[in-house]
């Protein structure tokens with residue numbers, strides 16, 4: 001990260017620098033040695049300063065790992081009174097630079113808050129600490145016949161608090177809905193040290209403003225989420241996965257129409273990726289089992305979740321037969337068992353990791369109406385070719401090697417990624433604001449699911465009006481009047 005790209009990133013002098021007295025106070029609150037990591041343990045400290053993409057790096061001198069909401073409250077109240085800036089951190093898998101400090105902000109990690117508080121086997125309502133890892137929760141629920149309503153490639157590290165703070169979407173939103181529907185209540189700690197329950201773990205509650213909704217997607221700017229109550233669905237008895245090869249993006253849309261019509265209530269995921277994504281996965285990930293031998297420009301991964309295997313198999317057979325007879329797909333493979341199904345999913349889920357291994361990786365996460373989804377990738381390829389940065393014939397000889405598209409087709413969410421020989425100002429300038437202008441032209445969103453963080457904050461006006469941003473600032477000042485939580489992010493810089 002270079003300060004010339006983000007000129008508003010000068011350290012804000014309103015924030016106090018950390019002193020030995022501050023550290024002594026933190027140690028008096030969190031008694032365990034592992035709870036306060038200081039600069040004399042650089043190997044332990046550094047991972048908290050750097051983001052998953054290794055693109056954003058801060059210089060925090062202390063990481064706090066409280067075990068209870070009461071400890072979070074004591075720490076936050078102190079930081080607020082002393083104007084010490086704080087960045088809340090979950091699993092640190094965020095992709096927009098929101099989870100790491102920009103300068104010397106204190107990292108408050110939820111890692112040590114990882115207890116399940118309660119589970120109601122009748123309603124499926126789970127209440128747990130915010131630091132519980134998504135996959136751990138899902139495995140725990142699997143033993144009880146339930147599942148988490150969201151799933152993402154980062155499930156082994158991301159935390160439910162981080163998921164809620166970013167309003168993560170993921171691979172099955174199409175079926176199980178967004179966290180705005182499944183999160184029933186949460187416990188938060190405000191900068192002044194108040195511990196507040198935002199709602200109750202009930203399906204229905206029409207008493208007062210629904211404040212929890214404000215915290216879903218607030219990216220650590222309003223308060224620290226310390227616990228979450230979430231409605232979990234029954235784990236499906238029957239799961240089918242298929243991968244299809246399609247020759248055009250129009251064809252992909254046709255498959256989607258068929259899937260909605262013929263698979264309807266059992267459709268649980270509809271993901272797509274282009275052939276360069278598949279090639280990168282094959283190149284970087286060992287033992288990838290490609291389901292078919294012919295290459296097509298696009299691939300679709302479809303999953304069904306149901307309660308009756310025979311019924312689902314029959315529906316899927318009709319669906320695939322219709323696609324083949326109508327010539328919509330070039331090739332298709334149906335997973336014969338759970339190992340094959342996991343193999344297909346792993347192709348889709350390791351695209352991000354493969355892109356990261358390419359060197360410079362420019363990542364954009366956007367929503368546009370489905371018919372325009374892939375044309376955004378093509379427009380970007382044209383643009384980069386026109387300024388001599390990219391070879392459209394796929395030779396990967398330009399400084400921009402690949403411009404790829406994949407994502408949650410069912411949600412109109414494209415992940416546009418560029419890989420390059422390294423980070424460079426001229427590449428940045430060729431992409432932005434050009435890309436944001438295309439998104440605005442299509443009436444889309446500059447962030448569909450990853451959030452704003454540091455990366456998208458300066459461009460918020462491409463998705464939201466001035467009046468909207470003003471209201472956001474007013475809300476921020478209600479919850480965090482001293483602005484100690486996650487500074488420099490989320491809001492466009494104020495023009496001086």
Ligand code: FAD
Pocket residue numbers: 052087088089090091092093094095098099110130151152153154157158159160161162163164165166167168169170171219220221223224225226352353449450453486
């Ligand atoms: P972090 O990265 O630690 O934090 C993210 C933001 O939330 C930061 O602003 C942080 O300050 C804030 N925060 C974290 N915890 C709290 C808390 N308890 N209270 C208040 N604020 C908090 N995202 C998707 O939406 N869909 C995907 O399909 C998806 N797939 C991914 C796949 C991979 C391989 C990777 C690396 C990332 C993926 N992501 C995806 C992005 C990321 O995993 C999600 O945004 C995730 O929800 C972040 O959770 P986390 O615990 O890692 O949060």
Ligand code: 2HG
Pocket residue numbers: 153170349351352363364365407408415416417
């Ligand atoms: C996914 O859907 C994640 O796999 C990551 O949201 C997307 O790497 C990306 O751009």
Ligand code: ZN
Pocket residue numbers: 170407408415449
């Ligand atoms: Zn995604």
